[in-house]
Amino acid sequence: MKHRTRPAALLLAACMAGALLTGCHGSREQAAFTVPDSFDTSRDYEITFWAKNDTNKTQTDIYRQAIEDFQALYPNITVTLRLYTDYGDIYNDVITNISTGTTPNVCITYPDHIATYLxxxxxxxxxxxxxxDEKYGLGGSELAFDGPAQNEVMPRFLEECRLNGHYYALPYMRSTEACYVNKDMVESLGFTLPEDTLTWDFIWEVSEAAAATKGADGVYAVNGQEVLIPFLYKSTDNMMIQMLRQLNAGYSTASGDVQLFNDTTKDLLLDIAGHTASGAFSTFKISGYPANFLNAGQCIFAVDSTAGATWMGCGAPLVDIDPSEIVEFETAVYPVPQFDPAHPQMISQGPSVCIFNKEDPQEVLASWLFAQYLLTDEVQIAYSQTEGYVPVTEKARSTPEYQDYLSRAGEDDDDHYDIKIQAAQLLLDHPDDTFTTAVFNGSASLRNAAGQLIEDVTKGVRRGQTVDDAFIDQLYTDTAALYHLDSVAANGAAKADLGPLPGTAAALLAALAAAWACILAYVARQAVRARKKVKKE
Amino acid sequence: MKKFLSVLLALGLAVSATACAGGASSSSEAASSEPEATPAAESEAATSEAAAATGEVMTYDEYMAAAVDEAVTIESCVQAKQSYYAEQGTATVYLQDEDGAYFAYDMACTQEEYDAMTEGTRIRVSGYKAEWSGEIEIMDGQLDEILEGDTYVAEPLDVTELLGTDELESHQNEKVKFTGLTVAPSTIEGDTTEYAFLYNYDGSGTQGDDVYFNVEYNGETYQFLVESYLCDSSTDVYKAVEALEIGQTIDCEGFLYWYEGVNPHITSVTVAG
Structure with a gap:
């Protein structure tokens, strides 16, 4: 049996980030980077690459192969790989290393995190x-490899890496969420799956019907088991964010004004509470991985990342549960449920790559060359095939190799596992239907808060609490305080209490006031003297 | 008078320059120390959430009889603790007394309380009973109190003969030991090499990650692990597993954690032959 490690809560180190980044404003402050005229190949460079994988050996092998191939092209650059399986751990380590001036050179990251690093x-x-840059830029003339030009990087994904008017990252891989459905169970309940898009109404209706099959003996007629979670959502922050987006309701402004705690959110939470009460819904944090329940015939609608597709379905190449617990069923792959199926909206997610500044511009340039190498067709295609990812360049997508890969869905349950390729195809089919949330210093907290609302409502119902308007109002207050959202100003900066005026400042103001008083007194005295002099004359 | 004013203004300018320098510094500090993320208040909030659960202390049997999601309060003794999660003010703790064992996942406590909890320390914990992928645990719990008086350090129960039986699950979370196990090979997909251990279950990790190893007993193979939050790479057990060789006979101690089946968190490995 394989095991996926139970992740620690992905709550980010707020105060630690603040406190440690404060240390950046000191002796370790660095000059802004300027692109050197040429890359000095007479010198050797050692750069570090902090990478995240999905606890997936193939992904780590691809990173290693990419490094090996890159080093063959640039023998004077040595890349040291450090592996992570959790974005939160990378974030925490970066924060710690910023204060000591020991950041990695190249790092897999999320724009939310970059906002804090900035x-x-x-x-x-x-x-x-x-x-x-003509020589070393995207598709530059002096590159030792065939990288994409800027216009070959998917513009939407590139735009996601833009903060405060500047690009601070390159997109590396992109995914979205998918709804993996036990089609057999839906049909056994007398429903027919729609052709293209699931609606929230449909999912709730089927889930309620499934939950209602629970007999007096505790066994659900629909699956013949004592366990059934009809609708199970992995990432509840994404769930809330996508629901609000689909309803065109407030979440945040681009500049960081928090709008999450609104009436639409309340309606959604009360609706979720109702479905939780009837046993139709639960979450990963409360119950476990959606894939485990789906594959055991204990879940009908499992929402998880397309980058988790290799765990989904009874033929999945990656499995955590005992093989004897897996039931046979047909898996259907859909976009996340929608309120308006004619205008689907789904989150865009996936890793990006940023570069940390160093005193030596040549070292930064070496880092840039490696980061750019990760966008070459070889790396993009190989990595995207490890999960339901899609390449971020049109260049890679249009290669015969990648098109051949897509066309062979279902040929086997490994490289061409049909659920995985369907999940990737889902994102490819919706190039204009993805979105990201605004990035600002504090956006990571807001994201966590959005998910926490659903978690707390779901737990509240399960624990016999009354979830009503008053409960939600209190939850808003508690959540805003917990995530410091009540102290984030519209521009993403904190509304800090600056405390009493320092003594030096008070002395300065007093001195200035005294000086101006004396000046005015002097001017007045001179004026009086002048008048007296005129009178005497 | 002019001289006096000049001196006064010069002084003002000097003080002003000094204050500006400090001000700039303060200003940037204020901006960068903005409470970006979350948690400082995490423990406080976790505490208030769990506070609702605080009630009468249950016996072990009452705890086990409680339904999932029910509020629970128990008193038991710390057997081991995972590293403190300062960002959210929690720690995961293995608890056991004469009656049975508990697993308190992400229990809210302060750093000082965490430091005060040593092996055997009796504590009171409130939270909600939960089942996560088969693991029975206290979720959203809080440390109510560190209790003076009796301490208890469990002797590991030898459950070797229970491997592969349904009865093993009834000892979930207990301090246990396994004797006479044989180190079995671990493999990585697409690689025929046999390894005595892997970083992460599939070999995708590096030193510092959880270490997995297979053991064989009575013809069946089981996967054990050293949980890095409980025993990091500097510990003896972590190093002992890194030094394992296929075919060795070993004895192990640890806690009977559950994840979709038995998934012991090993704290001690002794090579017996």
Whole structure:
């Protein structure tokens, strides 16, 4: 049996981030990076690459192969790989290392995290100048490899890496969420799956019907088992964010004004509470991985990342539960449920790559060359095939190799596992239907808060609490305080209490006031003297 | 008078320059120390959430009889603790007394309380009973009190003969030991090499991650692990597993954690032959 490690809660180190980044404003402050005229190949460079994988050996092998191939092209650059399986751990380690000036050179990251890194001066390298550099930029003339030009990187994904008017990252891989459905169970309940898009109404209706099959003996007629979670959602922050987006309801403004705690959110939470009460819904944090329940015939609608598709379905190449517990069923793959199926909206997610600034511009340039190498067709295609990811460049997508890969869905339950390729195809089929949330210093907290609302409502119902307007109002207050959302100003900066005026400042103001008083007194005295002099004359 | 004013203004300018420097510094600090993420208040909030659960202390039998999601309060003794999660003010703790064992996942406590909890320390915990992928645990719990008086350190129960039986699950979370196990090979997909251990279950990790190893007993193979939050790479057990060789006979101690089946968190490995 394989095991996926139970993740620690992905709550980010707020105060630690703040406190440690404060240390950036000191002796370790670095000069802004400027692109050197040429890359000095007479020198040796050692760069570090912090990478995240999905606890997937193939992914780590691809990273290693990419490093090996890159080093063959640039023998004077040595890349050291450090592996993570959790974005939160990378974030925490980066924060710690910013204060000591020991950041990695190249790092897999999320734009939300970069927004925090940017609170330090010149910590993350803006990539605008590098993108367009004639020799070493995207598709540059002096590159030792065939990288994509800027217009070959999917513009929507590239735009996700833009913060405060500058590009601070390159997209590396993209995914979205998918709804993996036990089609057999839906049909056994007398429903027919729609052709293209699931609606929230449909999912709730089927889930309620499934939950209602529970007999007096505790066994659900629909699956013949004592366990059934009809609708199970992995990432409840995504769930809330997508629901609000589909309803065109408030979440945040682009500048960081928090709008999450609104009436639409309340209606959604009360609706979720009702479905939880009837046993139709639960979450990963409360019950476990959706894939385990889906594959055991204990879940009908499992929402998880397309980058988790290799765990989904009874033929999944990756499995956590005992093989004897897996039931046979047909898996259907859909976009996340929608309120308006004619205008589907789904989250865009996936890793990006940023570069940390160093004193030596040549070292930064070496880092940039490696980061750019990760966008070559070989790396993009190989990595995207490990899960339901899609390449971020049109260049890679249009290769015969990648098209051949897509066309062979279902040929086997490994490289061409049909659920995985369907999940990737889902994102490819919706190039204009994805979105991301605004990124600002504090956006990571807001995201966590959005999910926490659903978690707390679901737990509240399960624990016999009355979930009503008053409960939600209190939850809003508690959640805003917990995630410091009541102290984030509209521009994403904190509304800090600056405390009493320092003594030096008070002395300064007093001195200035005294000086101006004396000046005025002197001017007045001179004026009086002048008048007296005129009178005497 | 002019001289006096000049001196006063010069002084003002000097003080002003000093204050500006400090001000700039303060200003940037204020901006960067903005409470970006979450948790400082995490423990406080976790505490208030769990506070609702605080009630009469249950016996072990009452706890086991309680339904999932029911509020529970228990008193038991710390057997081991995973590393403190400062960002959210929690720690995961293995508890056991004469009657049975508990697993308190992400229990809210302060750093000082965490430090005060040593092996055997008796504590009172309130939270909600939960089942996560087969593991029975206290979720959203809080440390109510560190209790003075009796301490208890469990002797590991030898459950070797229970491997592969349904009865094993009834000892969930207990401190246990296994004797006379044989180190069995672990493999990585697409690689025929046999390894005595892997970083992460599939070999995708590096030193510092959880270490998995297979053991064989009575012809059946079981997967054990050293949980890095409980025993990191500096511990003896972590190093002992890194030094294992296929075919060795070993004795193990640890806690009978459950994840979709038996998934012991090993704390001690002794090579017996």
């Amino acid at each position: 609170t330090g001066d010149n910590v993350v390298v803006p990539l605008d100048g590098l993108f367009t």
